[in-house]
Amino acid sequence: MSTIVEVAKRASVSIATVSNVIRGTKRVSPDLQERVHAAIRELDYSPNAIARGLKVKQTRMLGMVLPDITNPFFPGIIRGAEDTAFDRDYFLVTANTDEQIGRERRLLAALRSYRADGILLASAPGSDVSHIRRTITSGVSVVFLDRPVSGVEADAVLLDNARGARECVRHLLQFGHRRIAIITGPLTLQNARERLQGYEEALRESDVPVDPALVLEGDYRLESGHRLAKQLLEERAGVSAIFVCNGVMTVGVFNAFEEAGVECPRDISLATFDDLTLDHSSHSHLTAVVQPSYEMGARAATLLMDRIEGRLTGDPVVVRVVPTLVIRDSTARRDLIRMEQPSVPRRRARS
């Protein structure tokens, strides 16, 4: 691995000149430029970003810390952020915490140690936020993505969750549904609370009372969707529609439907947050609140880089992006729903 000194020697110039032609910081005569470029090519020289970072005190490296890469919501975010960062000549690296606060702590510490210029963070739920606060006060810019962290001030890109939920539930109400169940995310997360709130608002608008028995708290993971839907189907209690607060849980809900021989929308209506485009075709027929995930990633990255470069100063800014409701086949008019339980499960689940 050759260094700038070797390049300088080979081109018979000083290392300052090499640096200048590489970075274009000063006029250099054409023939010296050519000699330097030739030397670089011949040696396959790659500037040492680490030495540079040490001197200029910035690395042009951005970290992205996500709670769960298996959640199909995140790939879009990653793409958006990566593209935007690359366009502005930053290097974006991704790491995931598996929703474990301990891992998050380690990752933030590592990124800080490597002097990343900034971090895009979708934090794992947890009450201890000292590591985040420390990261910020140490001088690393942080932008919250999708999940704000209560008690910590920072730029953020968030979804208008209440609005998404409200529109979705309105749609169900327009279809004549009155007993609409909701499977929420973990209510420690603000976005989960907002979605619940949108649900309640929509009901109130239509003078439908909020029945606490129809509000089921999940945790955004597959298993909870499965469990709660199963419970819901057993009691039934007049429920003709379910609103599920994220895509992963919806998959679990479908599992429960299949085990119980329930077909959608024949036997029940289903609407969900998140679009599962990669998924089984029946999902592409899902009525869904779709989040502009690519845009969210892109805007968060922009915010972060603007903050780093000082184009953005002063109080934290919070960008709210709005989701769109896509109405597809999984919701039907209330009077078309067959409310009696199917007599026999179509197929048993296997482990």
Added chain:
Amino acid sequence: MSTIVEVAKRASVSIATVSNVIRGTKRVSPDLQERVHAAIRELDYSPNAIARGLKVKQTRMLGMVLPDITNPFFPGIIRGAEDTAFDRDYFLVTANTDEQIGRERRLLAALRSYRADGILLASAPGSDVSHIRRTITSGVSVVFLDRPVSGVEADAVLLDNARGARECVRHLLQFGHRRIAIITGPLTLQNARERLQGYEEALRESDVPVDPALVLEGDYRLESGHRLAKQLLEERAGVSAIFVCNGVMTVGVFNAFEEAGVECPRDISLATFDDLTLDHSSHSHLTAVVQPSYEMGARAATLLMDRIEGRLTGDPVVVRVVPTLVIRDSTARRDLIRMEQPSVPRRRARS
């Protein structure tokens, strides 16, 4: 952001002593240790990994370059590699190329520039491998993951693709199927060729001729699965089973089934590479060749770190891991398959 000098001042010791207590490189008396630790705590000091890297010429940073994070095969790999790297105190960062060779080139250049100690690479298909070769000769260790790169020698962790395909097709043959179609990956990729080869071997073992009309080349992306399955269903040509060479294409195949009103396994048997556990329940009933993705990630990371640390020297080693065939509901005995076309599609596709 405080430095080692400030810590040294505050603890009234030399910077060498600070370094020594942090790294445990030399005996330091208990009271000095305590003073240093106190200073570190009070200043919230975080050692500058970049300065350290410059001096010791290694960063303990590993890069993982993947072609497509939306492919559900990769999260498992990432987890395995991340865990293993963390255990040995390396920092693993991930980036994805979207199957574009240009992005791969940029990412490798960036990782080299940041002096990553090593790279786990699942390369995008493409004939130009000079950037990979250059990365290696420049001194960065590279381990190929899942996809070897022809013409470049390096350690690798690969799946025994032929074996997986062979066992799967044997299973179909045992169920009495004779006209078995295959939807392959892009045959420029070695793993796609190996899967095809396994398919052919299994057929030959049973004296079933390989009918070229039943070999359809896809590209591992959803759309190709959809298109080829549709084509297959239109011609039908006595096909009673389909073997799909990756999970993403299988989703496309399911879309085609649904559009045509074909049910599985009632109307046709389906077996696939990859397990789509996150997916819709019908997928969890899929007969599948499942790859030990966590293990692959873990072993690749181990190989890489061993190579970096010099515990592993000499010729490249290639680890072959073996997949397991999981037989579930999507395959049925040939005589139970209803071969006539359903008269009317159950549901139309929407955009």
Added chain:
DNA sequence: GATGCTTAGTTAACCGTTTAACCAAGGAGA
């Protein structure tokens, strides 16, 4: 008391860049 061996700590060189400060030479203006 001189000598040598440990032990605990410090000094200073170095890693590969960037960049402020400096310098030499050529040309313009007086």
Added chain:
DNA sequence: TCTCCTTGGTTAAACGGTTAACTAAGCATC
């Protein structure tokens, strides 16, 4: 011819760590 700019280049001091080489002090041995 002398001074003063420009222009195009070089020198050398950082940046924040690590670590080999060194020193000082304490102790045992003779």
